[in-house]
Amino acid sequence: MSDLTRLTAAELAATIAAGDVSAVEVAQAHLDRIAAVDERVHAFLHVDTEGALAAARDVDTRRAAGEELGPLAGVPIAVKDVLATKGVPTTAASRILEGWRPPYDATIVERLRAAGTVMLGKTNMDEFAMGSSTEYSAYGATNNPWDLGRIPGGSGGGSAAAIAAYEAPLAIGTDTGGSIRQPGAVTGTVGAKPTYGGTSRYGLIAFSSSLDTPGPCARNVQDAALLHSVIAGHDPRDSTSIPQAVPDVVAAARLGANGDLTGVKVGLVSEFNGEGAEPGVMAAFRDAVEALTKLGAEVVEISCPHFQYALPAYYLIAPSEASSNLARFDGVRFGLRTGDDGKHSLEEVMSLTREAGFGPEVKRRIILGTYALSSGYYDAYYGQAQKVRTLITRDFTSAFEQVDVLVSPTTPFVAFPFGSRTSDPYQMYLADLFTIPTNLYGGPAISVPCGLSEGLPVGLQIMAPTMADDRMYRVAAALESTVGVLTPPAL
Amino acid sequence: MTTTVLPPYDDVVARYEPVIGLETHVELGTKTKMFCGCPTEFGAEPNTQVCPVCLGLPGALPVPNRAAIEATIRIGLALNCSIAEWCRFARKNYFYPDMPKNFQTSQYDEPLCVDGYLDVEVDGEMVRVEIERVHLEEDTGKTLHVGGATGRIHGATESLVDYNRAGIPLVEIVTKPIPGTGAKAPLVARAYVTELRDVIRSLNVSDVRMEQGSMRCDVNTSLTPAGQTEWGTRTETKNVNSLRSVERAVRAEMIRQASLLDVGTRIFQETRHFQEDTGDTRAGRSKEEATDYRYFPEPDLVPMAPDAAWVAELKAALPEAPRLHRKRLQEQWDLTDQDMQSVVNAGAVELIEATIAAGATAAGARKWWLGELARRANEEGIELSTVGATPAQVAELQQLVDEGKLNDKLARAVLEGVVAGEGSPREIMTARGLEVVSDTGALTAAVDDAIAANPDVAAKIRDGKVAAAGALVGAVMKTTRGQADAKTVRELILSRLGVEG
Numbered sequence: 001m002s003d004l005t006r007l008t009a010a011e012l013a014a015t016i017a018a019g020d021v022s023a024v025e026v027a028q029a030h031l032d033r034i035a036a037v038d039e040r041v042h043a044f045l046h047v048d049t050e051g052a053l054a055a056a057r058d059v060d061t062r063r064a065a066g067e068e069l070g071p072l073a074g075v076p077i078a079v080k081d082v083l084a085t086k087g088v089p090t091t092a093a094s095r096i097l098e099g100w101r102p103p104y105d106a107t108i109v110e111r112l113r114a115a116g117t118v119m120l121g122k123t124n125m126d127e128f129a130m131g132s133s134t135e136y137s138a139y140g141a142t143n144n145p146w147d148l149g150r151i152p153g154g155s156g157g158g159s160a161a162a163i164a165a166y167e168a169p170l171a172i173g174t175d176t177g178g179s180i181r182q183p184g185a186v187t188g189t190v191g192a193k194p195t196y197g198g199t200s201r202y203g204l205i206a207f208s209s210s211l212d213t214p215g216p217c218a219r220n221v222q223d224a225a226l227l228h229s230v231i232a233g234h235d236p237r238d239s240t241s242i243p244q245a246v247p248d249v250v251a252a253a254r255l256g257a258n259g260d261l262t263g264v265k266v267g268l269v270s271e272f273n274g275e276g277a278e279p280g281v282m283a284a285f286r287d288a289v290e291a292l293t294k295l296g297a298e299v300v301e302i303s304c305p306h307f308q309y310a311l312p313a314y315y316l317i318a319p320s321e322a323s324s325n326l327a328r329f330d331g332v333r334f335g336l337r338t339g340d341d342g343k344h345s346l347e348e349v350m351s352l353t354r355e356a357g358f359g360p361e362v363k364r365r366i367i368l369g370t371y372a373l374s375s376g377y378y379d380a381y382y383g384q385a386q387k388v389r390t391l392i393t394r395d396f397t398s399a400f401e402q403v404d405v406l407v408s409p410t411t412p413f414v415a416f417p418f419g420s421r422t423s424d425p426y427q428m429y430l431a432d433l434f435t436i437p438t439n440l441y442g443g444p445a446i447s448v449p450c451g452l453s454e455g456l457p458v459g460l461q462i463m464a465p466t467m468a469d470d471r472m473y474r475v476a477a478a479l480e481s482t483v484g485v486l487t488p489p490a491l
Numbered sequence: 492m493t494t495t496v497l498p499p500y501d502d503v504v505a506r507y508e509p510v511i512g513l514e515t516h517v518e519l520g521t522k523t524k525m526f527c528g529c530p531t532e533f534g535a536e537p538n539t540q541v542c543p544v545c546l547g548l549p550g551a552l553p554v555p556n557r558a559a560i561e562a563t564i565r566i567g568l569a570l571n572c573s574i575a576e577w578c579r580f581a582r583k584n585y586f587y588p589d590m591p592k593n594f595q596t597s598q599y600d601e602p603l604c605v606d607g608y609l610d611v612e613v614d615g616e617m618v619r620v621e622i623e624r625v626h627l628e629e630d631t632g633k634t635l636h637v638g639g640a641t642g643r644i645h646g647a648t649e650s651l652v653d654y655n656r657a658g659i660p661l662v663e664i665v666t667k668p669i670p671g672t673g674a675k676a677p678l679v680a681r682a683y684v685t686e687l688r689d690v691i692r693s694l695n696v697s698d699v700r701m702e703q704g705s706m707r708c709d710v711n712t713s714l715t716p717a718g719q720t721e722w723g724t725r726t727e728t729k730n731v732n733s734l735r736s737v738e739r740a741v742r743a744e745m746i747r748q749a750s751l752l753d754v755g756t757r758i759f760q761e762t763r764h765f766q767e768d769t770g771d772t773r774a775g776r777s778k779e780e781a782t783d784y785r786y787f788p789e790p791d792l793v794p795m796a797p798d799a800a801w802v803a804e805l806k807a808a809l810p811e812a813p814r815l816h817r818k819r820l821q822e823q824w825d826l827t828d829q830d831m832q833s834v835v836n837a838g839a840v841e842l843i844e845a846t847i848a849a850g851a852t853a854a855g856a857r858k859w860w861l862g863e864l865a866r867r868a869n870e871e872g873i874e875l876s877t878v879g880a881t882p883a884q885v886a887e888l889q890q891l892v893d894e895g896k897l898n899d900k901l902a903r904a905v906l907e908g909v910v911a912g913e914g915s916p917r918e919i920m921t922a923r924g925l926e927v928v929s930d931t932g933a934l935t936a937a938v939d940d941a942i943a944a945n946p947d948v949a950a951k952i953r954d955g956k957v958a959a960a961g962a963l964v965g966a967v968m969k970t971t972r973g974q975a976d977a978k979t980v981r982e983l984i985l986s987r988l989g990v991e992g
Contacts, residue, residue, distance in 0.1 A: 084550040097549065104543050106550060203550040209790035238552050239792050321790055324584050327593035328547045332652070346588060346650050373584070373785035382787060 004029040005166040009075045009223040016074035023056035023074030030076045043162035047121035055118045073116030078168040081122035084203040092205045093137040094127045096357025097335045106203020107235045115230045123158030127359045129207045132431035136361040146488045150415040153183030160187040171217040178435025181447035185410035185459025188486035190224045196442035197242040200235035206325040208318035211439045221477040225253035252470035256477030262296035267403035271307045277412035280453025285409040288450035304395040309388045310437040316385035323369030389440045396441040400465040408434045410447040410459035444469040448476040449486045503749040504674040512711035515664045520697045524658035525629040526553030537653035545658035547591030559660035562696035563627045567604025577796045580789040585782045589632035597628035599786040611682040621667040632657035681738035689813035712744040724758040740765040824853040837865045838875045845882035855889035879910040888916040901925045928975045941966040
């Protein structure tokens with residue numbers, strides 16, 4: 001039953017609930033697909049065949065016992081390797097965590113298990129979520145199912161490629177500067193970054209604590225909303241988690257699917273209106289904006305004057321926090337240990353471990369962040385970047401006094417060929433030019449496919465006010481109702 | 492190493508004016524750790540009170556302990572501080588294996604409590620010690636370096652780490668510099684730490700035991716040559732683990748710095764370690780090449796904004812300040828200022844209070860703690876509270892005396908047994924056979940023997956020379972090995988000889 005892998009998550013859940021197919025059959029179909037294509041795609045760092053089949057059997061047993069099943073029970077899911085999974089290897093795509101099996105589950109993973117989803121395995125990413133192409137994974141890059149010679153985006157390229165390649169209907173990503181949305185855009189899939197604090201960070205290996213946000217990846221908006229509703233909500237183990245009810249994103253997506261945006265005010269960010277972006281990307285974006293107008297939305301241009309400083313501010317704040325967050329990887333308590341041969345001091349072992357365990361991009365950011373926080377430079381760098389962050393937040397607040405959502409292209413360029421942006425870090429950083437402002441503000445944003453350029457997918461980004469995640473789902477679903485779901489060429 | 496001749500203390504204070512400052516760390520006695528639910532009991536097997544959070548495992552996040560924040564605010568209020576309306580935790584970044592995350596979650600430029608004071612009494616004179624800040628942070632684990640000559644990380648062949656202590660809430664109380672105390676500086680330092688300990692103990696937020704490390708003190712000292720206004724370079728002395736050491740460390744550091752300044756050598760800003768055995772301080776790591784801690788606001792935690800009404804409630808519920816409490820006790824116990832001061836100096840206030848609560852009279856309790864036990868504590872150079880007797884035991888001892896079962900001499904022997912850990916006073920009295928001989932039959936026989944053995948003395952007494960009875964009392968005490976009550980013996984002798992006492 002190879003077509004099981006082509007069904008949406010909602011369809012799979014309904015089919016399983018109806019008893020037309022077992023959760024084990026669904027899991028096996030996806031495991032078979034992984035076995036058939038992942039050698040070429042390399043979306044997974046670890047496939048948990050046993051765990052997946054056991055979870056699927058459990059769903060079948062519960063269904064047979066007449067238990068009420070959740071909206072995603074039995075649906076397979078891939079989890080980005082940056083979330084702790086009890087007993088299942090978790091590496092953040094770094095050598096320094098090779099072989100580490102966490103003794104606990106991340107809150108999100110716990111919720112996924114409780115909902116009866118079937119975790120297939122852990123997906124590839126840029127090391128510690130630092131990158132936009134998966135080329136910085138210590139275990140080799142993931143290939144874009146649309147063109148295996150091109151990047152799948154990053155850092156969550158594995159999660160996006162897994163769903164684009166029909167290896168899983170759903171996946172979990174994490175978004176610090178665009179790591180869910182940009183891979184979504186370049187693989188023709190849907191990726192949502194919830195409101196910061198709307199999804200728990202407990203068990204998410206921290207890159208930048210004030211920015212990291214876990215979120216859903218799916219092939220369509222409705223599935224993304226379903227997954228969003230399962231993982232979101234207050235977590236007392238994360239102090240920055242928002243103690244408020246999650247907006248009804250599923251209902252919003254359903255409403256949007258009617259294709260009526262009458263009364264919705266959409267803002268075009270004038271600062272993101274073409275400069276630095278590929279013409280093909282801008283053309284697809286403008287067509288999509290035109291489509292929104294046809295659906296009844298009122299489109300106005302909005303100036304967000306400080307967005308131009310978002311990228312430099314981000315590259316001070318995120319590395320600063322990372323330099324501190326990554327200090328714990330020292331070989332003392334877990335993971336890789338190098339040089340413990342009786343000839344080296346404890347300090348040397350810590351240093352040798354970090355030297356051997358971290359890749360070049362991670363080291364670059366640790367050095368950058370260490371510098372930005374050091375005494376005498378703090379005010380000029382970290383302090384100044386925080387001020388910029390406040391100004392960007394004000395841009396958003398004042399924009400949302402005038403419009404319901406803001407839109408922009410998700411990323412300035414379509415999937416690029418491997419190696420084309422690794423020699424100059426700044427060229428790589430530009431991939432997140434349009435996604436970063438939202439992270440600094442903390443609001444939600446979603447990337448939804450809006451067309452093709454040079455035969456490759458282009459994403460449109462919808463940004464909403466904090467805790468108004470439902471708004472972006474409504475607009476995304478409406479756009480999807482006219483653009484349709486993108487299907488990559490057969491592998 | 493060059494040997495320096497150390498100047499006498501009196502000369503030091505004649506030529507220099509000391510400025511001191513104290514940083515005190517207090518481990519809070521909360522049931523759980525600062526940022527996770529692990530227990531905080533002292534003395535558990537290594538690494539048994541740990542979880543992903545306090546081990547700093549990847550992905551784990553802190554959740555602040557409300558009880559610890561409340562305790563810190565109460566300490567701040569008791570020290571007359573203002574409580575911040577809004578403040579944050581900060582990360583202090585440095586690498587050390589006993590710190591699981593390689594950063595300590597602490598507070599930096601936004602402490603919870605600021606600008607307070609604590610009044611302390613030194614030689615009947617009140618000194619106001621100004622408090623700069625009181626902040627909350629987490630403790631580190633403990634490292635044991637094996638194989639090196641120094642017991643330090645350098646040169647060790649193996650290092651063992653115990654994370655049970657990692658994450659226990661720690662309150663840091665920092666004074667402003669304290670100038671102008673002259674020769675009394677060491678006493679002021681000791682009085683401040685004592686008073687601070689009493690204040691914190693009265694709040695019931697920590698057991699503040701210096702010997703177990705739940706209260707730790709760093710002492711800053713500098714000297715300014717007499718007549719100059721600019722303060723000298725300070726040193727920070729760590730490893731000061733008792734009240735007595737606080738006083739000794741300041742004195743030692745003043746003398747050491749004076750010996751250098753006398754010959755024109757400059758003082759380095761550095762961390763020094765107090766040596767319990769020799770009473771001097773030795774150089775540790777130099778602050779001038781110290782790590783840059785790269786403090787920044789802790790992004791894993793939201794700011795603390797204590798509700799004003801809650802703070803007011805906590806303030807209203809504060810217990811009586813120990814200084815006022817002592818005033819009240821002094822009246823109850825009917826002591827002169829001087830007597831009360833010696834009770835305070837001996838660290839006996841709470842011990843006496845507890846002994847009275849256990850049933851002893853004020854005079855009885857004071858007699859034992861300030862007498863026999865204080866003498867022992869002094870001889871051994873330890874705190875009175877650790878001398879080996881408890882208030883309950885002292886109360887029992889006094890009760891035995893009051894019941895006439897022990898005389899003063901026997902009671903002291905029993906107390907010796909108590910201190911040696913032989914059991915309760917009653918058990919020791921029985922086990923060692925120290926009870927006063929009150930069986931009149933046995934005593935009468937002893938008295939009759941004494942009369943028979945000393946006929947001429949007996950004759951004198953019969954003739955009315957009652958004072959001569961002393962010789963017979965001595966003889967009876969000798970045969971009963973001191974276990975008789977001298978007064979009873981005397982009465983018995985007189986009655987056997989038909990003389991009215």
